[in-house]
Amino acid sequence: MLPLGLLTAAQGHPMLVELKNGExxxxxxxxxxxxxxxxxxxVVQTSPEGDRFFRLPEVYVRGNNVRDNRSAARNxxxxxxxxxxxxxxxxxxxxxxxxxxxxxxxxxxxAEVEPARPIKSIEKxxxxxxxxxxxxxxxxxxxxxxxxxxxxxxxxxxxxxxxTFWDSRxxxxxxxxxxxxxxxCLCPSFCHSSLRQPFPSFVSRRASPxxxxxxxxxxxxxxxxxxxxSAGGSDTAQTERASEELSKNHARESVSSAQSPTSAxxxxxxxxxxxxxxxxxxFARDPALVRVPQSISQKSTEDLxxxxxxxxxxxxxxxxxxxxxxxxxxxxxxIEPKVRHYRALILANTDPRYGSPENVRxxxxxxxxxxxxADSSTLHAALQALAVHPDYLLRQEVLRxxxxxxxxxxxxGWHHLVAxxxxxxxxxxxxxxxxxxxxMEIPVQSWLHALLVYKMCxxxxxxxxxxxxxxxxxxxxDISMDLWLYVLDEASEALxxxxxxxxxxxxxxxxxxxxxxxxxxNVLTVASRTGDTDLAASVIRFLVKTEVxxxxxxxxxxxxxxxxAGDLQAAFDTLCLMHNAGIQLEESSTRSILTxxxxxxxxxxxxxxxxxxxxxxxxxxxxxxxxxxxxxCEHELARDQGAVxxxxxxxKELYDLCSSPADVTTYNCLISLSRRAKxxxxxxxVVKEMAALGVTPDITTFELLILMCLELENxxxxxxxxxxxxxxxWTLSDSTCAKIRELCQGSEDEFAxxxxxxxxxxxxx
Numbered sequence: 001m002l003p004l005g006l007l008t009a010a011q012g013h014p015m016l017v018e019l020k021n022g023e024x025x026x027x028x029x030x031x032x033x034x035x036x037x038x039x040x041x042x043v044v045q046t047s048p049e050g051d052r053f054f055r056l057p058e059v060y061v062r063g064n065n066v067r068d069n070r071s072a073a074r075n076x077x078x079x080x081x082x083x084x085x086x087x088x089x090x091x092x093x094x095x096x097x098x099x100x101x102x103x104x105x106x107x108x109x110x111a112e113v114e115p116a117r118p119i120k121s122i123e124k125x126x127x128x129x130x131x132x133x134x135x136x137x138x139x140x141x142x143x144x145x146x147x148x149x150x151x152x153x154x155x156x157x158x159x160x161x162x163x164t165f166w167d168s169r170x171x172x173x174x175x176x177x178x179x180x181x182x183x184x185c186l187c188p189s190f191c192h193s194s195l196r197q198p199f200p201s202f203v204s205r206r207a208s209p210x211x212x213x214x215x216x217x218x219x220x221x222x223x224x225x226x227x228x229x230s231a232g233g234s235d236t237a238q239t240e241r242a243s244e245e246l247s248k249n250h251a252r253e254s255v256s257s258a259q260s261p262t263s264a265x266x267x268x269x270x271x272x273x274x275x276x277x278x279x280x281x282x283f284a285r286d287p288a289l290v291r292v293p294q295s296i297s298q299k300s301t302e303d304l305x306x307x308x309x310x311x312x313x314x315x316x317x318x319x320x321x322x323x324x325x326x327x328x329x330x331x332x333x334x335i336e337p338k339v340r341h342y343r344a345l346i347l348a349n350t351d352p353r354y355g356s357p358e359n360v361r362x363x364x365x366x367x368x369x370x371x372x373x374a375d376s377s378t379l380h381a382a383l384q385a386l387a388v389h390p391d392y393l394l395r396q397e398v399l400r401x402x403x404x405x406x407x408x409x410x411x412x413g414w415h416h417l418v419a420x421x422x423x424x425x426x427x428x429x430x431x432x433x434x435x436x437x438x439x440m441e442i443p444v445q446s447w448l449h450a451l452l453v454y455k456m457c458x459x460x461x462x463x464x465x466x467x468x469x470x471x472x473x474x475x476x477x478d479i480s481m482d483l484w485l486y487v488l489d490e491a492s493e494a495l496x497x498x499x500x501x502x503x504x505x506x507x508x509x510x511x512x513x514x515x516x517x518x519x520x521x522n523v524l525t526v527a528s529r530t531g532d533t534d535l536a537a538s539v540i541r542f543l544v545k546t547e548v549x550x551x552x553x554x555x556x557x558x559x560x561x562x563x564x565a566g567d568l569q570a571a572f573d574t575l576c577l578m579h580n581a582g583i584q585l586e587e588s589s590t591r592s593i594l595t596x597x598x599x600x601x602x603x604x605x606x607x608x609x610x611x612x613x614x615x616x617x618x619x620x621x622x623x624x625x626x627x628x629x630x631x632x633c634e635h636e637l638a639r640d641q642g643a644v645x646x647x648x649x650x651x652k653e654l655y656d657l658c659s660s661p662a663d664v665t666t667y668n669c670l671i672s673l674s675r676r677a678k679x680x681x682x683x684x685x686v687v688k689e690m691a692a693l694g695v696t697p698d699i700t701t702f703e704l705l706i707l708m709c710l711e712l713e714n715x716x717x718x719x720x721x722x723x724x725x726x727x728x729x730w731t732l733s734d735s736t737c738a739k740i741r742e743l744c745q746g747s748e749d750e751f752a753x754x755x756x757x758x759x760x761x762x763x764x765x
Contacts, residue, residue, distance in 0.1 A: 007029070007032045007038075008032055010029055010032075011030065011031065011032055012028070012029065012030070012406050012407065012408060013028070013029060014026070014027070014028055014029075014406075015029040015038075015040065017038065017040070017061060022048030023045060023047060023048055024046040025040055025043050025046075025056075025061065026043065026044045026046070027041055027042050027056075027059065028040060028041050028042055035063045036063035037060070037061065037062055037063050038059075038060070038061040039058070039059070039060050039061075040058070040059045041057065041058050041059075042057065043055075043056040043057070043058070044056070045059075292324050292328045292332065293324060296324050296325055296328050297328050297332065299328075301329065301333055301335065304325055304328055304329055305329070307325060308325045308326070308340075308341075308344050309340075309344075311325065311344075312343070312344045312348070316350055316351070316352075317344075317348045317350060317351065318348070318351055319348045319349070319351040319354035320354070321348075322344050322345060322347070322348035323345070325344075326344065326345060329341070337372075338372075339367075339372055339373075339374070339375055339377075342363055342366075342367050342372065342374070342378060343378045343381050345359075345363055346360055346363050346364075346378060346381045346382055346385055347381045347384065347385065349385040349388075349389065350384055350385050350388045351388075352388060355385060355388060355389050356389050357385070357386055357389045357390070357391030357394055359385075360382050360385045360386065360389075360391075361391070364382060364398075374401070376407045376410075379398050379401060379402055379407070380409075380410060380412065380416070382394075382398050383398055383399075383413050383416040383417055383420070384412075384416045386398070386416070386420045387415075387416040387419035387420040387423070388423075390420045390421075390423045390424045392426075395417070395420055399417070411437075411442045411443075414433065414437050414442055415444070415445055415448050417433060418433045418434060418448060418452075419448055421433065422451055422452055427452075427455065427456070427459070430452065431452075431464070443477065444472070444477075446477070446478055449468065449472055449477075449479075450480065450483050452468060453465055453468050453469065453483060453486075453487060454486070456468065457487060457490040457491075460490075460494055462491050462494060462496035462499045463498070463499075465487060465491065466498050466499045466502060469487060469499070469502065469503070473506060481507070481513055484503055484506070484507045484512075484513055485513060485515060485519075487499065487503050488500065488503040488507075488508070488515060488523070489515075489519050489522070491503065492519060492522035492523045492525070492526050493522050495525065495526050495529055496526070497526050497529075497530045500522075500523055500526045500535075501532060501535050504523055504535060504538065504539075505538075508542060509538055509542075514546065517543075520539050520542065520543060520548075521553070521554070523535065523539050524536055524540075524554060524557045524558070524561075527539065527557070527561050528558070528560040528561045528564065529564070530564065531561060531562075531563075531564030531565035531566070532561065532565075533561050533562060533565050533570070536557070536558050536561040537558075540554070540558060550581065551583075552583050552589070555574055555575070555577070555578035555581075555583065555589070556588065556589050556592075558574050559571045559575055559578075559589070559592060559593070560592040562574060563592045563595075563596045564592075568593070568596065568597075568602075568607065568610055569613065569614070571592070571593055571596075572593070572610055572611060572614055572621075572625055573614060573619065575589060575590070575622060575624065575625055576619040576620060576621055576622065576625070578622075579620055579622040579624075579659075580619075580620055585622050585625075586624075589624060590624055590625070590627070593628055594632060597632050597635075598632070601639075603636075604629055604632055604633050604636055604643070604646055604647075604650070607628075607629045607632065608626075608653075611625055611626065611629070611657055612657065615657055620659040621657055621658050622658065622659070622660070623654070623658045623659075623660050623661070623663055623666065625658075626654045626657060626658050626662075626666070627663075627665050627666050627669060629650060630647045630650050630651065630666060630669045630670065630673075631669045633646055633647040633650070633669075633673055634647075634669070634673045634676060637673065637676055637677060641677075643673065643677070644673055644674060644677045644679050644682050647670055647673050648682060648685070651670060654666065661693070662693075662695070663695070664690075664695055664696065664697060664698050664701065667686050667689070667690050667695060667697075667701065668698075668700050668701055668704065670682070670686045671686055671687075671701065671704045671705065671708070672704055674686065674708070675704060675707065675708040675711070678711070680712055683705075683708055687705070699725065699730045702722075702724065702725040702730070703732065703733065705717075705718075705721045706718045706721045706722055706725075706736070707736065707739055707740070709721065710739075710740060710743040710744065711743065713747075715747065715750075715751035715752040715755070716751045718751065718755065719751035719754055722755060722758075726760075731760065732760065732761075737760070737761050740755060740756075740761060741756060741761060744756045
């Protein structure tokens, strides 16, 4: 029996199993447990006599049911690692459930099969198998010995049936490929289309008008250069100079090869034996791309191979370095190109400057043309290159090839697949693949998570950003502080409350991150818009802890946060704290409070009682808080005719409530309220109070008094206030001038005529 480790490594590969009763099962090994019980899929069962074949979808084989092959080398029938071809649906048998029993050990095969019918007779048929004993897939390792045993067993068995087997090393006659029962037994996934195309083709569906063939790397190849142009136009002068230099290099190589003593026949034989490879398909805009540095050319072949592996194992291989090493190996030292060389050049296409998906497609196409099968590592390298230079069609071809060959996608391959989808802006598909990775328990690496988060932030899809960040944090996976800070900055600037609060609580409040003052201001704005007092208080504590002085804007946002939360007393308290900090209140400081009272239609008396409670608690109530309550009385006038009297009462209590006396804003609010209520007595009271207390009026005071006098048809007083305004060097606003002209129009009063005929009103009019 084969070692358990070898069977475990062969999972996912085709396998031929011989049972104790002489039957053979050929299919894909999908599972092998510790007791060497096998599970095969897409199985072709062969009778002991070899004349009947049955198609089975799945077979379970007990470990003690496999023939022991230690007795004779000819019984080594376990085939691992052979090439997989497409399945022919047309030849698949209809299937039902039954059980196949072994003669000695009872039921051993669990399968689904209809009453069987032979697939095809194999008598007197010919088969041409396109490989030989010295092929690359028959190496000297353990797998190679198994392949050789399986290979020669096929030859012997088929010759016993009277068939003719062709081999390049044996001088047998060359026959045509005849698909028969034995062929289907050995290749259960075979389909007729594979005769023309053994694997999914990587040939480009449309040829670029800017490319041309490049010569082989063999020294005797004809000179030629592939030119690339992203714009699809004519080549630049720099590219032409590079082409000339390349042509000179090829000419020198041709001369040197012509002087060699090798005969023409030997050269032709060498060309026939060596696969034609055009591995020099890369950019030719810089001659340095095809020159081999002296430091590389002086290395031995073994050192170059090791250096190539070292370069390609780096995070981002450089195209210049890889092409220089490959040219030294293949063009100068005539090393036969292998899969590892193609893989290295495919990985070099992750270079952001010189890499391209067309290069990857051409390299895969050349491997197919030269009969070099792309292994799993090579296909994964193509996915890695396509993650940097996305090409949806080529990526699907690579994935289809992996699936057809029963090669599973590695965790790294999943990451490169999702990265390519992200670069193509296919975010929904990328998120779906991430969910699939989570179901498969494949951890998402930090670079892929960060790439997706950055893209979601650019799209301002912060709900998805929140889901990505919270899910990764809940799994206790690493998230860089740069990513946390970027998300906090973008989310707070976009005023996304949920994401902003989450990031702040996760990293800033716990002391892991110290954002700038600008970011803190954005977070405070988010809190003020949503009424999140907890978040706003946390921001204020952070600013105080980091010894950043609070500004007028910070206090205003904090007060607005309390207003949005419906806590009027806390908003007034914040303004009191700002007053105690030596920051004077401005009109904008109380706009949020006024808007809240108007929207909620609060009673002015309730707001005034709130200020009294703060005074009782020892707060120094600024006069601006009293002014906003008096100003609110004007909005209450439509519902309460006694609003003027309440405002006068508040004014009289202001000196006991506030730490500073009434200012000009207080009187302007009272005059405006008296004007709207047409209460001349209240207005005269306010004017006398201003004069008695020595409060200097401003331009707003004069405008209100002029308009009120005109509305009461007291043109003389209005004209006197107008003259007083001119003496102070002030100018009326446009709206006030228009209102004055409207009120004086049609009046024959002397002072009304003087007002309208004044140059200031006529010029502004």
